[in-house]
Amino acid sequence: MKYLLILVMVLCFHAPSLAAQAQDLSHKSIVFGVHSKTAPLEWRNNGVDQGFNLELIGRIGQLIDKRIVVRRKTFQQLLTDVHDPDCPIDVIAVVSPVSIDRKLSQSDPIYATHAKAYTLQGKSFINSWHDLVGKRVAIKKGAFVDVYISGQPQEFERVDVDLYETGFQLLIKGEVDIVLAENFVARRLMPLYPKIRSSSDPLIYGAFNFVSNKVNAALMAQINDALRQLKLSGEYDRLVNKWFGTGREKVDLTSTQQKMLWLAIAVSIISALGMILTGYISRSLRKRTRSLNIELSQRRKAEHQISNLSQQFQSVLDGIPHGVTLFNRECDCLWSNDNNNELLENPEFHFTDGEPFELKITLLEVLNSQKSLIEDMSFLDQFWQIQIHPIGEDQAVILLEEATERQQLRQANDEASRLASLGELSAGIAHEINNPTGIIIHSVAFLNDALKDLQPASDAYQKQNPFWLIAGLEPERALHELHYSCLNIDEGATRISRIVNDLKRYALPNIASEHQRLSLNEVVQVSLRLTANQIKIFKIRTQLQQPEPMIMGDAQQLHQVLINLIQNACHASPPDDGTDTDDGMISIETSIVDGKACLIVCDNGSGMDQATLQRITEPFFTTRRSCGGTGLGLSVCSRIIKEHQGEMQITSRQGKGTCIKLLFSLEPALESLR
Known part of the structure; x- marks a missing residue:
């Protein structure tokens, strides 16, 4: 009993001291309320609280010499607590619309964000607020979307939810049509709900702020001073780059937002006048003067904050x-x-x-x-x-x-993929086709030799039997037809062999050592002679550069390229109808452009759409499959041009024609080499 009395006396003696310590501790700490699970703002990883807002408030606590204590509660509970002046929660981080302030003591803007509409896949795009009329829209109670639309006419059916995730679940169940959600939270939730998509541009712009009860106005002033110090020192930018990786949020300032800012200033002026009038009626002249001075200071502070925010957004846009x-x-x-x-x-x-x-x-x-x-x-x-x-x-x-680099990377990747797939395919095709093709060519050669040896025997037998027929034809005509058929078979087999060889050569490396100095004009003239039978029903216009451009290359391969281009132009163009119009016109010209030898083949035929133009050099891609096209012509041409260190440029418009430009390194004239 004696010891108990002594303990009671000691506690009574120290009670004021303990109370003073507790009060002193409360003055040296800030209780930061956290509700978010959204990276990179606020979340917990392996039991450790982290994120942009947490690290920022922690750095602010260091500057104002206060310890940060983190308390996690639900969003609704934090909103209730921050409105209660007796609650231990000092500060929370929330999003406020750019043009509307919350009725709480709040800091300068921390980070920009926005809200937009989210719907199920396949639903119509939301272009404006008008598209929400008559629809069931899920809105998180107390969130900045709720703050923005409060007091405004709502022509849609509002469905309040406690969390954005609850709204997404209702959207999956078909109980709502649209969810208006904040950007950072929606990006975290969408991988969990693959049936949901973003279906609008930003509808509301907002900014993260630290907010507190107005009894903590002095604390909020300290937080603002520390926040500005971090921004001026550049440490704020370092935190933004660390957690977001893109610098400050890039948000376009539209005229609508500017109008809303001016409206907010007008509302604040009207509110100030109302407060002045109320103070004049309810208070004495001295209290009224004091109230006016306080209100004027607050107004200047608000204008300064709006001016800083506008300058920040302007600098972001300029940068x-x-x-x-x-x-x-x-x-x-x-x-x-x-x-x-x-x-x-x-x-x-x-x-x-x-x-x-x-x-x-x-x-x-x-x-x-x-x-x-x-x-x-x-x-x-x-x-x-x-x-x-x-x-x-x-x-x-x-x-x-x-997007030049991105386009070049895409083209290089497509080319590499085609070469890889074609390289794997070529060996199998060559093995499977070359063997039977060789048998055909060998057999046809045997048949040709046999027909030559049978000719005398046929002539002798016909003299003995003038009415003798071979397959219903006279012997001489029958042997001629057999010889012609053998030639056709040999030509077809040779064409098969050539296609296989082209396919194999498509993926082979360039053998530049076999190239010789040759005239680009001569390549054109030889190719025109080889295609004389095909081009005779078209109008051909040639314009050859003099002196003739000289290049290094393989004449046979370049003949193959130009013949293929001429044949493609013939297939795409209408024949000459005998009039003075340019219908059926195919033009071929050589020139020297910017120190390079240039060969251009143009037609005014059917042309190609964008989808066909993107695939025109793919192996086996053809629009003339029904007419016997193999789809290897332009792919082989592309490979040959690259082997010659050249460049092929194709432009085409549907219904207007196609123009193909080939560029080669120009060889100097022989006179300049002597």
């Missing part, structure tokens, strides 16, 4: 390496970061299929249809991608990005 331009319906440039936008007015800037690009016409088509346009473009030897996205009815943003 984007790609071209970003905002146009109105009259094709007036409203804003531009001046990166590569001169291409939009350049006549050499056109679609990859050759169709010219008209800025105003294309812009009006996008605005009238309210559908985004994403197309591949060409400019000289470069490839570009253009994106045009409508913003409302009268404005559109145009994004320009160079």
Whole structure:
């Protein structure tokens, strides 16, 4: 009993000290409420809390000399706690719409994000809020989407959910039509729900903020000072690059957002006037003056924050390496970061299929249809991608990005894949076809020799029996037909053998040591003589450079290339109808362009669409399968041109014709070598 009394006295003596320590500890710590499981913001890995928001608040705690204590609760519980001034939760991180402030003490913007619509695969694209009319839309209670639409007319059926994942589950079950979800959470959930897709452009822009009860206004001021210090020192950018890998979020400032910002300023002014009027009625002149001074300070602080946010977004847009331009319906440039936008007015800037690009016409088509346009473009030897996205009815943003390297990598990968597959296929085909082809050629040669030996015997027997017939024909005519048939069989077998050899040579390395100096004009003249029978029903126009361009190459292989190109032009063009029009015109010309020997073959025939043009050099791809085409012609030509260190450029428009340009290294004239 004695010891118990002593213990009670000691506790009573130390009780004020313990209370003081607890109070001192609360002053030296910040309780940070966490609800998110979304990387890279806030999540737990192997029992360790980590993420961008956690590391940022931890660094802020170091700057203001406070320890950070993490408490995990549900999102709804954290919202309830942060509105309770007596709750131990000091700060939470939430998303607020860009144009609407929460009714809490909040920090400067931390990181930009957005919300958009998500639907099941196959559903229509959501172009604007108007497309939500009459639909069942899942909205997370208390989230920044909820804050944004509160107090606004809602022409859709709202379905409140506790989590975005609950909304995705209802979407799978068919109980809602659309989920309006924040970007970071949706990206984490979509791999778990493969039937769900993103079906709109951003509908709401928002920013992460630290928020707290207004009783913690002094604490929030310290947090803001520390946050600004981190941004000025560059440590904030290092954290952004660490957790997001792309620098600050790139969000386009549209005129709509700017209008909303001005509306927010107007609302704040009206609110300030209302507060001034209320203070004038309810308080004395001295208290009223004090209230006005406080309100004016808050207004300046809000304006400063909005100005900083606008400057940050402007610097982000100016720092984007790609071209970003905002146009109105009259094709007036409203804003531009001046990166590569001169291409939009350049006549050499056109679609990859050759169709010219008209800025105003294309812009009006996008605005009238309210559908985004994403197309591949060409400019000289470069490839570009253009994106045009409508913003409302009268404005559109145009994004320009160079895609030359990506296009070259894609072409190189396709070429490597074709060579690999063809290399594996060639050996088997050659083995299976060459053996029976050799038997045919050998047998036909035997038949030819036998027919020559049978000719005297046939003549002698016919004298004895004038009415003797062979297969219903006179002996002389029958032997002639047999000889002609043997020639056809031999020609067909030789063609089979040539196709197999072409297929084998397609994957063989170049043997440059066998190349000789030759005239490009002579290649054209020989090829025209060899195809004289085919081209006689067409109009042929030749224009040969003088002095004739000289190159290093294999004449037989180049004859094969040009003959194939001429035959393809004949197949694609209508025959000459005897009129003065250019129908059935095939033009062949040689020239010297930029120090290279150039050979061009053009026709005004049927042309090719973009899909055919992309596959035209693939082995066994042909549009004339029913007419006997093998699909090896242009693939072999492509291989031969590459063996000659040349380049083949193909342009074609459906209904307008095709033009194929071959470029070779030019050999100097013999006089200059002496």
